[in-house]
Amino acid sequence: MRISKAQTKENKERIVAAAAQLFHERGFEGVGVAELMHAAGLTHGGFYNHFESKQQLEAEACALSFGEALHPLSRIGALESGRERRAAFAGYIENYLTQREAGAPPPRCPFVVFGSDMPRQGEGTRGVFGKGLRAYLEKFAGALRRKSKRADETRAGAIFAMAALVGASTLAYGVDEIDTDLAQEIRDVVRARLIEEFAD
Amino acid sequence: MRISKAQTKENKERIVAAAAQLFHERGFEGVGVAELMHAAGLTHGGFYNHFESKQQLEAEACALSFGEALHPLSRIGALESGRERRAAFAGYIENYLTQREAGAPPPRCPFVVFGSDMPRQGEGTRGVFGKGLRAYLEKFAGALRRKSKRADETRAGAIFAMAALVGASTLAYGVDEIDTDLAQEIRDVVRARLIEEFAD
DNA sequence: TGTACATCAGTGAACGCGCGTTCACTGATGTAC
DNA sequence: TGTACATCAGTGAACGCGCGTTCACTGATGTAC
Numbered sequence: 001m002r003i004s005k006a007q008t009k010e011n012k013e014r015i016v017a018a019a020a021q022l023f024h025e026r027g028f029e030g031v032g033v034a035e036l037m038h039a040a041g042l043t044h045g046g047f048y049n050h051f052e053s054k055q056q057l058e059a060e061a062c063a064l065s066f067g068e069a070l071h072p073l074s075r076i077g078a079l080e081s082g083r084e085r086r087a088a089f090a091g092y093i094e095n096y097l098t099q100r101e102a103g104a105p106p107p108r109c110p111f112v113v114f115g116s117d118m119p120r121q122g123e124g125t126r127g128v129f130g131k132g133l134r135a136y137l138e139k140f141a142g143a144l145r146r147k148s149k150r151a152d153e154t155r156a157g158a159i160f161a162m163a164a165l166v167g168a169s170t171l172a173y174g175v176d177e178i179d180t181d182l183a184q185e186i187r188d189v190v191r192a193r194l195i196e197e198f199a200d
Numbered sequence: 201m202r203i204s205k206a207q208t209k210e211n212k213e214r215i216v217a218a219a220a221q222l223f224h225e226r227g228f229e230g231v232g233v234a235e236l237m238h239a240a241g242l243t244h245g246g247f248y249n250h251f252e253s254k255q256q257l258e259a260e261a262c263a264l265s266f267g268e269a270l271h272p273l274s275r276i277g278a279l280e281s282g283r284e285r286r287a288a289f290a291g292y293i294e295n296y297l298t299q300r301e302a303g304a305p306p307p308r309c310p311f312v313v314f315g316s317d318m319p320r321q322g323e324g325t326r327g328v329f330g331k332g333l334r335a336y337l338e339k340f341a342g343a344l345r346r347k348s349k350r351a352d353e354t355r356a357g358a359i360f361a362m363a364a365l366v367g368a369s370t371l372a373y374g375v376d377e378i379d380t381d382l383a384q385e386i387r388d389v390v391r392a393r394l395i396e397e398f399a400d
Numbered sequence: 401t402g403t404a405c406a407t408c409a410g411t412g413a414a415c416g417c418g419c420g421t422t423c424a425c426t427g428a429t430g431t432a433c
Numbered sequence: 434t435g436t437a438c439a440t441c442a443g444t445g446a447a448c449g450c451g452c453g454t455t456c457a458c459t460g461a462t463g464t465a466c
Contacts, residue, residue, distance in 0.1 A: 115374055116315050163364050164367055171362070171366060174329050175326070
């Protein structure tokens, strides 16, 4: 049964969205093509009508994740007032380093979720990661810009802040449920330091 | 053919060592039991004489990685002079954030290599990760201690420095070969900042 | 606008493959006397 | 110390299973006239 073009496009988007979520939860290797298709309400046989390979879907799902993660930062950078930007950035960090309720689906940062796996991924996916990282750093710099700072200082600050955020989140998620106190301590320390340095 | 106790122990150690290296290179899911055993010079059938499951080997290989990663930090903490400790710590960061020669086997930090995968690992492996993290932070604090700083300030500094290192390395390795300049920029920025803050 | 036909996204069975794990068997090592 | 036997790490074939991918087929959609 042939499907309308609009329906086809919507189906593909549903596959990519389901993949992004499932890859976040269980990693690229932890979810099979059949399960992905069923999560999108389809059967697995049609997969290759939309994608050349599972790898291609991995790349597209990554791109979706990075795109979505970028939105809140764009909003901060668009603020005119430096004071507002800093307050919004503090809120961003607060949110980024706050533990989710137990059981709640954690909307984790794609850099944290996919970071370790990147060196082993295909070229397409790594390209998406690189593009996402460059975009992220630009938005970070946009949010952190200050009249008193040169552009290269702002960029260095963006890189450093992002490294600290990603590292803290990676370590904290690694020991969540095993050592909740340590996870919380890591989040608290890094949050306080970053807000002190960049949003005060 | 029964094997001597000493030989048996050595065989198991060889399996764990081979696993640690291969897991570093290709991740837990990227290496099969048969390949691991052959890398240790054995056949796959004997695997379950040494381990209850592949998961158990993953945990033991992780423990080995963390143990080895700890040694250089222990040496720094053992130094008496604060000036020497700071110089050694600067060297540690320098080494940690320096790109390997192309083709050279990269002795990457286990937190970077396994970090993203931890939330999806079994309890045993996550426990090893947590233990490794606590040990690492103590050594970091030992290396960073200063007479002018309270213990809790030193610990906070250790946590923050480690988060920045792990994050920078995760991001840089993610874009190595895709965007070498960006990888280098991340390493340079974070190295300079950390040395300025902690080792000057 | 209506008709005839080609297109192609969907389905579900089937493919080969490699995975983690189990098993019967071997024979040198370790142990009991 | 020497002998007889139980132990158990090793081997390699075999297990079932789920994976990514392919395929023949269906039938509504899109297109050509």
